[in-house]
Every structure is written in structure tokens, then in C-alpha cells.
Amino acid sequence: MKRLIALAVMVAAILPARADEGMWLPALISQRIADMQAKGLQLTAEDLYSVNHASLKDAIVLFGGGCTGEVVSDQGLLLTNHHCGYSYIQRHSSVEHDYLKDGFWAMNQAQELPNPGLTVRFLERMDNVTEAVLEGITDALSEEEKASLISQRCDAIRQQAEDPAQGLVAQVSALYYGNQYFLYVFRQFRDVRLVGAPPSSIGKFGGETDNWMWPRHTGDFSIFRIYAAPDGTPADYSPENVPYRPKKSFEISRAGVQEGDFTFVYGCPGSTREYIHSAEVDYVATVSDPERIALRDQRLGIMKKYMTGNQAVRIQYSSKYASVANAWKKWQGEAKGIVKMQTVARKQAYEARFAEWAQGTRYEGLTERLATLYAAWVPYQRTYEYFLETVNSVELPAFAGRLSRNLDKREAVAEAFFKDYYQPIDEEIFEAMLTAFFDEVPDTFQPAFFKEQLVQHGSVHAWREWLYANSCLTDPARVAALESLEQLQQDPAYQFYDAYIQCFSRDIYPVLSSLDDEIEGLYHDYMQGQMDFEPDKAFYPDANLTLRIAYGHVEGYRPCDAVYYQPVSTLRGIMEKDNPDIFDYNIPQVLRDLYAQGGYEDQPVCFLATNHTTGGNSGSPVLNARGQLIGINFDRVWEGTMSDIVFDPEVCRNISLDIRYLLFVVEKVGGAGYLLDEMHFTN
Ligand code: ARG
Ligand code: GLU
Numbered sequence: 001m002k003r004l005i006a007l008a009v010m011v012a013a014i015l016p017a018r019a020d021e022g023m024w025l026p027a028l029i030s031q032r033i034a035d036m037q038a039k040g041l042q043l044t045a046e047d048l049y050s051v052n053h054a055s056l057k058d059a060i061v062l063f064g065g066g067c068t069g070e071v072v073s074d075q076g077l078l079l080t081n082h083h084c085g086y087s088y089i090q091r092h093s094s095v096e097h098d099y100l101k102d103g104f105w106a107m108n109q110a111q112e113l114p115n116p117g118l119t120v121r122f123l124e125r126m127d128n129v130t131e132a133v134l135e136g137i138t139d140a141l142s143e144e145e146k147a148s149l150i151s152q153r154c155d156a157i158r159q160q161a162e163d164p165a166q167g168l169v170a171q172v173s174a175l176y177y178g179n180q181y182f183l184y185v186f187r188q189f190r191d192v193r194l195v196g197a198p199p200s201s202i203g204k205f206g207g208e209t210d211n212w213m214w215p216r217h218t219g220d221f222s223i224f225r226i227y228a229a230p231d232g233t234p235a236d237y238s239p240e241n242v243p244y245r246p247k248k249s250f251e252i253s254r255a256g257v258q259e260g261d262f263t264f265v266y267g268c269p270g271s272t273r274e275y276i277h278s279a280e281v282d283y284v285a286t287v288s289d290p291e292r293i294a295l296r297d298q299r300l301g302i303m304k305k306y307m308t309g310n311q312a313v314r315i316q317y318s319s320k321y322a323s324v325a326n327a328w329k330k331w332q333g334e335a336k337g338i339v340k341m342q343t344v345a346r347k348q349a350y351e352a353r354f355a356e357w358a359q360g361t362r363y364e365g366l367t368e369r370l371a372t373l374y375a376a377w378v379p380y381q382r383t384y385e386y387f388l389e390t391v392n393s394v395e396l397p398a399f400a401g402r403l404s405r406n407l408d409k410r411e412a413v414a415e416a417f418f419k420d421y422y423q424p425i426d427e428e429i430f431e432a433m434l435t436a437f438f439d440e441v442p443d444t445f446q447p448a449f450f451k452e453q454l455v456q457h458g459s460v461h462a463w464r465e466w467l468y469a470n471s472c473l474t475d476p477a478r479v480a481a482l483e484s485l486e487q488l489q490q491d492p493a494y495q496f497y498d499a500y501i502q503c504f505s506r507d508i509y510p511v512l513s514s515l516d517d518e519i520e521g522l523y524h525d526y527m528q529g530q531m532d533f534e535p536d537k538a539f540y541p542d543a544n545l546t547l548r549i550a551y552g553h554v555e556g557y558r559p560c561d562a563v564y565y566q567p568v569s570t571l572r573g574i575m576e577k578d579n580p581d582i583f584d585y586n587i588p589q590v591l592r593d594l595y596a597q598g599g600y601e602d603q604p605v606c607f608l609a610t611n612h613t614t615g616g617n618s619g620s621p622v623l624n625a626r627g628q629l630i631g632i633n634f635d636r637v638w639e640g641t642m643s644d645i646v647f648d649p650e651v652c653r654n655i656s657l658d659i660r661y662l663l664f665v666v667e668k669v670g671g672a673g674y675l676l677d678e679m680h681f682t683n
Helices: 002-014 026-031 033-038 082-091 130-134 143-161 278-307 311-341 343-358 366-389 395-405 407-419 423-440 448-457 460-470 476-480 485-489 492-533 571-577 589-597 638-644 659-669 673-678
Strands: 060-063 067-071 077-080 120-128 168-175 180-189 191-197 222-228 262-267 548-553 557-560 563-565 568-570 604-609 621-623 629-636 654-658
Touching: 026 033, 026 120, 026 548, 060 077, 067 629, 082 191, 082 222, 130 143, 130 180, 143 168, 143 180, 180 222, 262 629, 278 311, 278 343, 278 366, 278 423, 311 343, 311 638, 343 366, 343 492, 366 423, 366 492, 395 407, 395 423, 395 485, 395 492, 407 476, 423 448, 423 460, 448 460, 448 492, 460 492, 485 492, 557 638, 568 571, 571 589, 571 604, 589 659, 604 659, 629 638, 629 659, 654 659, 659 673
Parallel strands: none
Antiparallel strands: 060 067, 060 120, 067 077, 077 222, 120 180, 168 180, 191 222, 262 548, 262 621, 557 563, 568 604, 604 654, 621 629, 629 654
């Protein structure tokens, strides 16, 4: 018996603790801190989040509209992903200075490049304002009255907290489907300059081929610097501005990671739906994901056909291809993961237990009502997604729509459009997507104009040929010569655009949005019901792009039978993939030369961990037990992407850049080692 116990203790010590699901609120982290400490954290709740003194939260920003960044020096030096900085790097690029291709390294602060429009915001504090928002809101009020009162209160609370002169902006966010409200106060900076970016052959190494995959070797980072007015307040760009002195910056650990090490990710996850009804999960896994994947298969195939072997077209479409492919690949993992996890059946079983418990309570009949609403919702949602993925993905009509809204800026709109437009791709996508549209969208939702055109031209193919031959929008000179909105409205591409927009706004949107509202309304109760049903369970709110903490440990996984993926990748793997003939794997010569010198084989590049993350966590600091920076989050493995709906500890892994690879690239590839002088290292 004694031996058995000893064995159990030993096994427990060897096996890392199970992966931890959850994205927790920093202000309430004291509720999780004991668990985090038991798993290895060596910090206190106050070290992570405090309003009274500097804490780790003060070194983290929401970067732009949808990524995270972290400060690593007391001169406002900021790290995020290459794919988060991509559009800014692109804007500074030209044929003479192709920073996307060659990378960019400022060699001193004077060379750093301003980025108008880019902001970063630090969280000053977050307060639970639920009582103030919901006071006096009772079921005696109608849904509209409730909604309008809640939105007035949120506005008032927000306005009171804002102070534009200090750069203080605020938002009130609903958590748990409006069962709680939090006020978030941020300090937002508006002068953020580009400091460095590796060439895309490092920052985007592996491209779409490796995206969402392991083994991964992407050096997905870029470096910025936050500037403020000389008195430290946020200001618009000015040469007089000075590097911002943050309240806190991260120390960097060069000690490296080992399987089993505690890690946590502190960032801004965008959106998850963990508490939804089985009907929605079923829709996602069996209808939405598979149908959208199939439609995108066609679009990607068409783009790829023209991109292969045509350098100019490849450049024009690489960013478009990347964004279509990104969700396409994620959905494949998501649908597969939901099926494998049997999430629909499990949720149904849960709903049956919930319904039984709910009898006689105010939650009685809730899950059934949700099921009924979903039955009505599915055809509208499906049609909406079809509109998005088919007719709305054809470029020429969408261009017509943009022109109609910006006719006075037609030259700029046209210039941006034609720079990255290749008509044969668009024509072929038109034909494929319209064919799918007629096949799959219920007759009652098809615009009458489309049906007439089809009859008139006899086939989608003939309609396509006629439309592209007769639209003046394929020709920059004729676009520039457009005289009036009336003239634009006569154009066949505009008429196509107008037909589906009218049909959508008249026949689909009103019903869909009212069903959405009703469903969200029921979730308000269902969420509270789930919490009452399982009072001992720790519920974390769905992600909403506000700051969260996820924690877990470094761990590989088994993608399939007989295969175990180690959690750390190295430069050796880059050399294994290196191939000058494959665009995604063609590394810069300097990396080959460095490798040939010897001694860099084991240079770590990326690592896997069990932290629960999602889109928006890109760029998030990945921290060790002492809160030191060990990596930058940039992706998940595709087998685990269902974690937005259901988390599987077996395969859900976040992918991080090892911070030591960033240091290596900055120093050895970029020759910008001077940047390391302002960072603080520990071992
Ligand atoms: N999958 C990552 C994310 O969702 C990276 C996307 C950018 N990279 C790419 N190859 N498309 O944002
Ligand atoms: N690449 C994603 C982002 O931009 C992170 C990947 C994910 O976890 O969804 O936020």
C-alpha cells in the first residue's frame, strides 16, 4: 500500500498538471491565485493586477484594434507579432524600400517610423459596475426599456471615467451575457513608431503552409516604441515627443523552457462562445464550418492557380489569400474537434439535466425555447453566411459599393483597388461563387434581379462574360472619368452589388437581427442559470477583447495515433524546411550563413503550451512562474481550434515564439543588437 501511495505521488510529480481551461479576469485573479501557485506561479495576485502600485498589467497593451503587445524597456519599447504589425510595415514599404521582404531595423530612435492611426492602450483599472448598471432593472420593464436604460447608464459611467486631456478612454463591457458589467479605463497612446521587423521570410516563415500548425518555425514578431509628450501624457505624433516611460516593463528570461514548466499568457482574447446551446454548436460543426470551408476551397484554388508562377499576381493576392486561408484552416480544426469531442451530444445531455433541475424555477423551459429559436435562426444565419462568402467575396461589385460611398475620393479608392486586382481571378471567383449561390441559397432569399439576369444571359458563365465586358469599373481611366453617382448606378457591377445589398437588408437582416437579439436575451438567463445549476464550478466570462489571464504549462501533444509532438522547435527545423524553390520556406541567405558557421543548431524558435487563448491573444506576453517574458503568443494548433467553443486539454495548445529567437534575429540578422541594451534580462 505504501508503495502504491509513493508511486502515486511520484507519478503526480512527473505528470504535469492537466491543462487549464479558462481566461480569467485580472481584477478577480485572487480567486484563481491559489490554483496558479499550486501549479507553479511564484507571484501574488497583486503582482499580476493592482490599482495601487505597478503590476504586470501595466506592461501590457491592446495593440491597434485586435492584437496584444508588451513593453520591454523603460523607454517604451514594445513587442508584438509580425502579423499584427504587418499592415504598418506594408504602408512604409515601396519598391525601393521593401520592408516586408527585407525587414526594417531602425539603427537609432531618429530612424523609427511613425504610424498615423495606430494606438495602444494600457489598462488603468477595471471596476465591477454591475449594481450601478442594473439598479432598478426589473422584469416589469419591457426588453426595449431595459436595453435603453442599460445603455444610458453604461454611457454615463463611461463618460464620467474619460479624460481626453490625459488620454483616458473608457468602456463598459457586458460579461456573462449582461449578468455583470465592468468599467475599463485605459490610457491610450497615439504616437507609436516602428522600430524593427524581420524579413517576411522569417516573420512569416512557413506562410499559409505552416499556419495553425506544429512543428512551427515562424519568427512572428515586430518591434515598436510608444512615444508621449515630454510630460508623459499621450499625444499625437510630434518630433518633440519622447519615448514613454511605462509604469512597468517585462524582464526577459533567457533561461528557456522545458516541458512541464508553468506558463501564463496575459493578453486580450477577442471572442469565445463556451456556454452556447447544442443547437448552435451543431450548426457550427455540421453546417457553417463545412460549407464555408468548401466555398473557400474554391476561392483559394482559383487564387492559387493564378498566383503560382506569376510573381506580380502572387504579390497582389498574398495578403488576400492569407486572410481567406486563415479562417478556412481554423474552421477545419474547429469542426473536426467538435465532432471528436462529441460536444453536441454532451451539451444535449447537459441540457437535459439542466432542464430537469430547472423545473419550477425561473429557468424552466429555457433550453427548449433556445432550441426553438435556433430552428428559426439557422436558415437566416446560413443565408447570411452564404451572402458573405459568395456574392460579397466578388471584388468588382464590392468595389462598386465602396465607390458609391466615396465618389469624391474615387481616385484614391480606385488606386488602392487596382493595385491589388487581377481580373481573371475575380471573374473566375464570380462564376464559382454565383453557381454555389444559386445551388444553395433558398429560392426565397435569392434577389429577383439575379434570377432575371440568369434567365436573360442563359448561364452564370455568359452573365459573367457580359458583366465584366460591360462594366466600366474594370478600367482605371473610366473610373476616374465617372461623372456622377447616377452614372455609377447604371453600371452592371454596381447593379449587382445593389441587388444583393437590397435583398439582404430587406429580406434577411431584419429577421436575423431580431432572432439574434432574442437569443442573446435568453442567454442572459441561461448563463445565470448555468451558474446557479453548478454553483461550485468556476465560470470564466467569454472573451471580449478585454485583458485576461490564461495559465497552463509547456507541453507537446499527440496529433494522431503513434505521433507525439515535442513542444520546442529549433533552428535545425528551419534548415530542414529551407527550400529556395518553395516561397513559404525560402529563408534569407544570412540565416543559412549563420547556420553554416555552426553552433546554432539548438537555437530555440517556438514552443507549445496548454494556455487557453484565441484570436486577439496574438502578440501576448507568455510568462514564466516569476512573471518574466519567455515568449510571444502568435497562434494555436489547428487540432485545438475548437477551444473557442469547447476546450480539450489533450490537444488545445497555444504556439509562442521563444523570446530567445527574437533576440537572436534582432542581433544576428538585423544587426540591431543595440536594442538589447535597453532590455532587462534575468537567467
Ligand atoms: N493563425 C494566426 C492568427 O490567427 C496567424 C495568422 C497570420 N498568418 C498567416 N499565415 N495567415 O492570427
Ligand atoms: N493568430 C491569432 C491572432 O491574431 C492567434 C491565434 C488564435 O489563437 O486564434 O490573434
